[in-house]
Amino acid sequence: MSASTATTTSARLAAAAGGAPGRARAATGTDAAFAVEFARLGRTFAATAPASARPVLRDVSLTVHPGEVLAILGTSGCGKSTLLRIAGGLDSPSAGSVQIDDSPVTEFDTRCAVGFQEPRLLPWRTVAANVALGLPRGTTRHAGRACVAELLELVGLTAFAGHRPAAISGGMAQRASLARALARNPGVLLLDEPFGALDALTRLKMQDLLLDVHAAAPTTVLLVTHDVDEALQLADRIILLGQEQVAPDAAAPGATIVQELTVPGNRPRDRGSAELAELRGRLLAGLGIDRHGDARGVASSTGIPHFPY
Amino acid sequence: MTETLAPSTAPAVRRPLTSRRGVRILGGLLLPVLILIAWQLSSVLGLVSVSQLPSPAMVWIATVDLFDRGELTLYVAISTQRVLIGFVAGAVLGLIAGALVGLSRAADVLFAPTLGAIRAVPSLAWVPLLIIWLKYGEESKIVLVAIGAFFPVYTTVALALRHVDRHLVEAGRAFGLRGVKLFTAVQLPAVVPSVISGLRLALAQAWLFLVAAELLGASMGLGYLLSISGTNGRIDRILVAIILLALLGKLTDAILGVFEKYAITKWA
Structure with missing residues (x-):
């Protein structure tokens, strides 16, 4: 998976999207990366019983810059996916607003592409036809086919282009799903734990693949994950969603941003960096995981901790 | 690999x-x-x-006799024609009604209870009414067969559309599909296998309703042959009609079965 492949792909993608007239282009695929702005966003799920409406998110205010990779971390069920779905127009907020590129998000916003937690491929279509589903409206047949071929090459599925989703492995299906999202050439790429179901090694490869693609065509990426290492490896900035403690034994209902940190260094980052290890400990603590080592007197700043720890 | x-x-x-x-x-x-x-x-x-039970040879002779008079071919042709026309009409209407009720909440609320009640009416209950309204002509039989074919298709299509994987539909919408395009790209292929099994049920029911229609008011057809032979005590001819109904039903079902096999390898 070389960077040059990614570069040619993005060039082709741009050509595919640019092949359509400007009017169609504005409505669908785009080369630009857009800013995403959440303003005092809240989401409450109506429950079956009238009194038991469940607040999931509250007071989320956040600006994601164009081309930035933002990781959203949080415990399971804290509303990470809900935040992402609202950004993509798959769900609507109960309070506050979301804007992409200074205009409000519409229902199933065409400026976004979503990589779901599950592959969600159409079982009766081949892998190639599934990837083609992501192509922006108005792509010519020829450009579309070239674009799909490039993307399949990029995710290493060329040999499986004609297979049905049922005939390929879960990891391959997830890669096909990512290729489908990339085919959109989106202004905002929304990824909902895209690598969560993959085995550890495939996951690392996919992370590098995503970085290659992002380096070649720097779109805005919102990445929901529960994997702290993944967040540190991929993101420019990490937000931690959680419930704010209002009293020693009481938490405000609904998750909000409890921590926000900028990841130091440029990508690709050294997976073994001590600096990241320190941040990792802090994030894990924020997620309620005991790091089993905080009290051992190691300076909690930069620098390589020395033996004995 | x-x-x-x-x-x-x-x-x-x-x-x-x-x-x-x-x-x-x-x-x-x-x-x-x-x-x-x-x-x-x-x-x-x-x-x-x-x-009480004629020998196979006697039944065969009765078959040849009916064939020589030209009645057998006529009865088989007219019955098959009624089944096919009624089945196609009922199935198309069932598909439309099923799609409507399966896709639209409003249509579900408005139509589903009424259709459910009509479905509960036994087939024979329609016969006197249809004969008075549509007389003894072809229409009354075809309408009854269509009623029989309508409900299995309607029920399976509506249920299948209701249960299309919501994740897939959402993915389709997230990638810009909507309306007719969403229907043809996601919902329709997802329900094709159940639609075809609904069609097979409908075809079986169409033959059932055909005999009901022809028993009670017809001058041609296999049901008429059954009814007239029952009055005359011609057990050999009754057996001819029963065997022909079994063969015809099995044959038409087998044709749909081939189509089903093809559709399942293509869509499922």
Whole structure:
């Protein structure tokens, strides 16, 4: 998976999207990366019983810059996916607003592409036809086919282009799903734990693949994950969603941003960096995981901790 | 990487005996042949009187006789025609109503209870009404067959559309599909297998309703043959009609079965 492949792909993608007239282009695929702005966003799920409406998110205010990779971390069920779905127009907020590129998000916003937690491929279509589903409206047949071929090459599925989703492995299906999202050439790429179901090694490869693609065509990426290492490896900035403690034994209902940190260094980052290890400990603590080592007197700043720890 | 192997190098997999074509056909014919033998034996040995159960040879003679008079071909043709026209009309209406009720919440609320109540009416209850309204002509039989074919299609289509994987529909919408495009790209292929099994049920029901229609008011057709032979006590002709109905029903079902197989490999 070389960077040059990614570069040619993005060039082709741009050509595919640019092949359509400007009017169609504005409505669908785009080369630009857009800013995403959440303003005092809240989401409450109506429950079956009238009194038991469940607040999931509250007071989320956040600006994601164009081309930035933002990781959203949080415990399971804290509303990470809900935040992402609202950004993509798959769900609507109960309070506050979301804007992409200074205009409000519409229902199933065409400026976004979503990589779901599950592959969600159409079982009766081949892998190639599934990837083609992501192509922006108005792509010519020829450009579309070239674009799909490039993307399949990029995710290493060329040999499986004609297979049905049922005939390929879960990891391959997830890669096909990512290729489908990339085919959109989106202004905002929304990824909902895209690598969560993959085995550890495939996951690392996919992370590098995503970085290659992002380096070649720097779109805005919102990445929901529960994997702290993944967040540190991929993101420019990490937000931690959680419930704010209002009293020693009481938490405000609904998750909000409890921590926000900028990841130091440029990508690709050294997976073994001590600096990241320190941040990792802090994030894990924020997620309620005991790091089993905080009290051992190691300076909690930069620098390589020395033996004995 | 099984697809890189040449077919000749792939290990020969022994297919189980029960999945071979010849075995399946022979196995399916075994029971009818046994029944035929038992039937012949019982008449030869005089276990049952011929007035109660004619021998196979007598039934065959009755068949040839009916064929020579030209009645057999006419009855089979008219019955098949009624079934096919009624089935197509009922199935198309069932598809439309099922799609409407399955896709739209409002249509579900408005139409589903009424259709459910109409469905509960036994087939024979329609016959007097249809005969008064539409007389003894073709329309009354075709309408009854259409009613019979409508409900299995309507029910399976509505249910299947209601249960299309919501994740897939959402993914389709997230990638910009909506309306008719969403329907043809996601919902329709997802329900094709259940639509076809609904069609098979509908076809069986169409033959059922046909006989009901022809028994009570017709001057032609296999149901009429049954009814008139019952009055005349021609048991041989009754058996001819029953055997023909079984063969025709099985044949039309087999044709749909081939189509179903093709559709399942294509869409499921």
